[in-house]
Amino acid sequence: MTIERGTDESRFRLAIDQLTGIAEMIYQQLDKGQIPKMVIPLRTKSNIRFDLKSGVWKYGKASGARTAKKLKGAQMLLRTMYMLDFIEDMIEQNKSSTLREMYYISEGWDKAKFTAQDESNLLAEDLEIVTGCMREDFKLRPEEDGARVMGNITIQEIDRKGKKKKINCRDDVGDSGYGIPYNVEKEKINFVDCDADFVIAIETGGMFDRLVENKFDEDAHAILVHLKGQPARSTRRFMKRLNEEMKLPVLSFTDGDPWSFRIHASMAYGAIKTAHLSEYLATPTAEFIGISASDILNYDLPTDKLNDKDIQALNAEKTDPRFNDEFWKHEIDLMLEIGKKAEQQALAKYGLDYVTDTYLPEKLSALGIMK
Amino acid sequence: MTIERGTDESRFRLAIDQLTGIAEMIYQQLDKGQIPKMVIPLRTKSNIRFDLKSGVWKYGKASGARTAKKLKGAQMLLRTMYMLDFIEDMIEQNKSSTLREMYYISEGWDKAKFTAQDESNLLAEDLEIVTGCMREDFKLRPEEDGARVMGNITIQEIDRKGKKKKINCRDDVGDSGYGIPYNVEKEKINFVDCDADFVIAIETGGMFDRLVENKFDEDAHAILVHLKGQPARSTRRFMKRLNEEMKLPVLSFTDGDPWSFRIHASMAYGAIKTAHLSEYLATPTAEFIGISASDILNYDLPTDKLNDKDIQALNAEKTDPRFNDEFWKHEIDLMLEIGKKAEQQALAKYGLDYVTDTYLPEKLSALGIMK
Numbered sequence: 001m002t003i004e005r006g007t008d009e010s011r012f013r014l015a016i017d018q019l020t021g022i023a024e025m026i027y028q029q030l031d032k033g034q035i036p037k038m039v040i041p042l043r044t045k046s047n048i049r050f051d052l053k054s055g056v057w058k059y060g061k062a063s064g065a066r067t068a069k070k071l072k073g074a075q076m077l078l079r080t081m082y083m084l085d086f087i088e089d090m091i092e093q094n095k096s097s098t099l100r101e102m103y104y105i106s107e108g109w110d111k112a113k114f115t116a117q118d119e120s121n122l123l124a125e126d127l128e129i130v131t132g133c134m135r136e137d138f139k140l141r142p143e144e145d146g147a148r149v150m151g152n153i154t155i156q157e158i159d160r161k162g163k164k165k166k167i168n169c170r171d172d173v174g175d176s177g178y179g180i181p182y183n184v185e186k187e188k189i190n191f192v193d194c195d196a197d198f199v200i201a202i203e204t205g206g207m208f209d210r211l212v213e214n215k216f217d218e219d220a221h222a223i224l225v226h227l228k229g230q231p232a233r234s235t236r237r238f239m240k241r242l243n244e245e246m247k248l249p250v251l252s253f254t255d256g257d258p259w260s261f262r263i264h265a266s267m268a269y270g271a272i273k274t275a276h277l278s279e280y281l282a283t284p285t286a287e288f289i290g291i292s293a294s295d296i297l298n299y300d301l302p303t304d305k306l307n308d309k310d311i312q313a314l315n316a317e318k319t320d321p322r323f324n325d326e327f328w329k330h331e332i333d334l335m336l337e338i339g340k341k342a343e344q345q346a347l348a349k350y351g352l353d354y355v356t357d358t359y360l361p362e363k364l365s366a367l368g369i370m371k
Numbered sequence: 372m373t374i375e376r377g378t379d380e381s382r383f384r385l386a387i388d389q390l391t392g393i394a395e396m397i398y399q400q401l402d403k404g405q406i407p408k409m410v411i412p413l414r415t416k417s418n419i420r421f422d423l424k425s426g427v428w429k430y431g432k433a434s435g436a437r438t439a440k441k442l443k444g445a446q447m448l449l450r451t452m453y454m455l456d457f458i459e460d461m462i463e464q465n466k467s468s469t470l471r472e473m474y475y476i477s478e479g480w481d482k483a484k485f486t487a488q489d490e491s492n493l494l495a496e497d498l499e500i501v502t503g504c505m506r507e508d509f510k511l512r513p514e515e516d517g518a519r520v521m522g523n524i525t526i527q528e529i530d531r532k533g534k535k536k537k538i539n540c541r542d543d544v545g546d547s548g549y550g551i552p553y554n555v556e557k558e559k560i561n562f563v564d565c566d567a568d569f570v571i572a573i574e575t576g577g578m579f580d581r582l583v584e585n586k587f588d589e590d591a592h593a594i595l596v597h598l599k600g601q602p603a604r605s606t607r608r609f610m611k612r613l614n615e616e617m618k619l620p621v622l623s624f625t626d627g628d629p630w631s632f633r634i635h636a637s638m639a640y641g642a643i644k645t646a647h648l649s650e651y652l653a654t655p656t657a658e659f660i661g662i663s664a665s666d667i668l669n670y671d672l673p674t675d676k677l678n679d680k681d682i683q684a685l686n687a688e689k690t691d692p693r694f695n696d697e698f699w700k701h702e703i704d705l706m707l708e709i710g711k712k713a714e715q716q717a718l719a720k721y722g723l724d725y726v727t728d729t730y731l732p733e734k735l736s737a738l739g740i741m742k
Contacts, residue, residue, distance in 0.1 A: 080548060090723075098577035101719035107673050108720065143577045145516070145599065146547045157545040160584060167545060174538060174560075176517045176529040176550030182580070189545075206469035206514045209553070213467060213531060228516065302478050348475040352466055 006061045010089045011137050019130035020083045037067035048275050055284030058269040079112040086136045086151040096139040129276045132339045141182040144232040148177035150212050151223030154193040194246050197221040203254040207344050236281040242282045250283045256291025257341035258313035269322040289363040293334035296342045303340035383462045389502035390455045408438035410499050417716035426655030428641040435600050442630035452481045459508045467510040477570050500647045512553040515603040519548035520627040522594030523582050525564040555609045565617050565629050568592045574625040585727040607652040614654045621654045627662025629714035630682035635659045640693040667713045
């Protein structure tokens with residue numbers, strides 16, 4: 001199920017309606033003398049399908065049922081009821097909670113208490129899938145720290161006190177940049193003004209700071225975003241909105257190893273864990289300008305040997321539908337062949353300015369983004 | 372050796388002078404027909420001593436020599452010469468480099484090339500110890516991301532373009548707060564104005580966001596700082612400066628486990644790895660208001676069992692001079708006795724406001740900081 005994303009209070013109201021719908025469904029099943037159940041898509045690599053219309057990967061038709069026939073299933077349905085109540089309270093009081101706090105809150109839920117945080121996280125995801133809402137609509141937020149942004153874009157953020165603040169991510173912030181909040185939906189942030197040609201998403205803090213110090217945002221007319229490894233949902237959503245609303249191409253600049261390839265894939269095509277949200281989170285036109293196996297050879301970069309886990313991950317990517325194109329097939333095979341990986345900071349071999357004077361301009365010209 | 376910390380260019384000039392001094396010393400040794408060597412304090416737990424004057428832990432008298440008698444020592448001296456040259460270049464060009472970038476830069480140093488980043492990190496630390504300067508004076512910076520700050524303090528930051536910016540860490544930033552840059556010395560940031568009674572250093576992002584959402588900074592007249600686990604040097608230095616220059620008490624609010632006790636110890640008394648910088652980084656008057664073993668019992672908190680590594684760490688703390696007082700002896704023994712640890716977010720057991728309505732006010736009143 002996919003619903004239109006409204007602004008302001010409407011999406012929280014919608015979330016409550018959707019959650020109440022689940023409670024009603026279970027009530028009706030019980031009322032008819034049926035054993036209550038919830039049907040949920042299987043969240044596995046084999047059950048993600050490419051959606052032509054949106055250009056991202058979504059869950060397929062395979063599904064499983066959570067039924068009260070078994071004790072564990074009945075317990076999860078009970079927890080669903082408690083969680084629904086908790087979420088409704090938060091929305092009414094304009095509060096939010098981390099997933100970790102919700103886990104501890106459940107201490108007071110008697111038989112519905114979670115025994116591990118995996119269980120509560122999973123239930124939050126299930127509810128997203130069943131309702132078509134996002135965890136953020138339920139006022140549930142992750143532990144992750146927001147990423148940082150540097151560049152000439154002015155954002156209007158509505159702060160915790162409801163006050164509107166205009167912040168230019170170059171002129172109004174210190175050198176560490178603007179911190180992306182955990183909620184980046186329209187009732188929280190909006191783009192007011194932007195003077196940039198593209199967005200460059202950077203895996204490591206060291207490289208982000210390098211590009212900031214070298215003033216690449218100004219010289220190349222770019223918005224720099226620090227991914228902090230596997231990017232948080234708010235970071236992916238932020239870039240998606242920049243791409244859609246400001247019509248800016250998004251480029252991922254990562255290390256050259258199988259894990260970094262996955263960072264790009266989750267940004268561009270969606271992650272397996274959040275395939276139900278691919279339409280909100282993924283930027284299908286995002287291009288990879290990170291270190292490839294070819295770059296390792298072409299730029300003669302310092303490398304590390306692939307370890308067993310790296311090789312395993314590369315082999316897994318060969319059957320991952322998101323990597324099923326000529327470019328990735330070639331690069332994955334080549335990396336396996338040379339048995340080497342390289343970090344983006346390895347470009348410092350040629351000096352601190354090489355990345356901004358040579359590497360990035362070469363990559364960006366090849367894509368027609370920089371002249 | 373300890374030197375007075377100047378502002379502006381003077382400290383970089385001083386760093387160059389100190390580094391040149393090392394080169395001269397080695398030259399003179401060679402000139403006299405001696406085998407060159409550098410004497411460096413041993414960096415072990417057994418060689419840290421409490422310095423009564425400054426109230427922090429520093430290195431004792433035990434030392435080792437790095438001599439060119441052995442190939443490895445000779446190589447390290449050669450690397451020192453290359454590094455000196457690199458640092459001088461950076462200072463002249465107003466550039467900085469991550470420790471990782473310096474490691475890759477050494478690819479061009481022929482026989483002086485580092486074979487692992489541990490080696491280059493260690494050499495950077497050695498140079499700090501021998502010169503009495505800080506890594507930041509050498510323009511070397513870590514990968515770590517800066518921590519976040521929320522509260523009514525106005526900072527003047529001199530940005531990468533040399534422009535002065537005044538930023539109020541409550542009114543001029545979004546809900547994710549002000550990001551501490553990697554350099555927090557006087558030539559980079561200064562405190563302009565502050566209206567707060569104390570600083571509260573918070574271990575986890577989830578708890579930082581909780582205190583921000585609950586407006587604890589406003590209600591309790593506090594500056595909130597997110598430590599992000601073991602705090603970066605810039606974060607510790609930032610708090611030390613708040614403590615000294617703004618006369619604000621610093622309190623650490625962490626999880627209740629042996630690793631969090633160490634976070635407090637490194638903030639308050641100095642870390643073993645950076646004992647040569649304790650005077651710059653440690654805040655000896657910092658008080659612990661994190662979860663203690665007694666709190667686990669008094670507040671009846673949800674817990675996890677101590678694992679083998681936790682028990683090992685607690686036992687190691689019993690011989691750590693930094694924990695050699697009544698409070699810590701009692702709390703460490705009690706934690707070993709009950710065999711349990713707890714997270715700060717476990718306070719959510721009693722609801723999302725319990726931490727700001729009950730736990731923190733109780734802790735702060737006990738210290739006479741809040742009425």
